[in-house]
Amino acid sequence: xxxxxxxxxxxxxxxxxxxxxxxxxxxxxxxxxxxxxxxxxxxxxxxxxxxxxxxxxxxxxxxxx
Numbered sequence: 001x002x003x004x005x006x007x008x009x010x011x012x013x014x015x016x017x018x019x020x021x022x023x024x025x026x027x028x029x030x031x032x033x034x035x036x037x038x039x040x041x042x043x044x045x046x047x048x049x050x051x052x053x054x055x056x057x058x059x060x061x062x063x064x065x
Contacts, residue, residue, distance in 0.1 A: 004030055005038045012048065012061035020056050
């Protein structure tokens with residue numbers, strides 16, 4: 001789980017336009033469920049920002065580093 005979280009954070013930092021869970025799942029070849037769990041953890045830690053666009057949520061890196 002920690003390794004997946006590191007991959008997700010790395011991609012979020014690289015892409016200022018953000019990702020949906022599905023986009024990141026396809027890019028990293030990680031299940032949507034795993035990515036969703038990682039985002040829930042990161043959201044609780046206030047490391048990601050979320051923007052609702054229609055039905056989709058777009059996740060952005062919001063951490064200090």
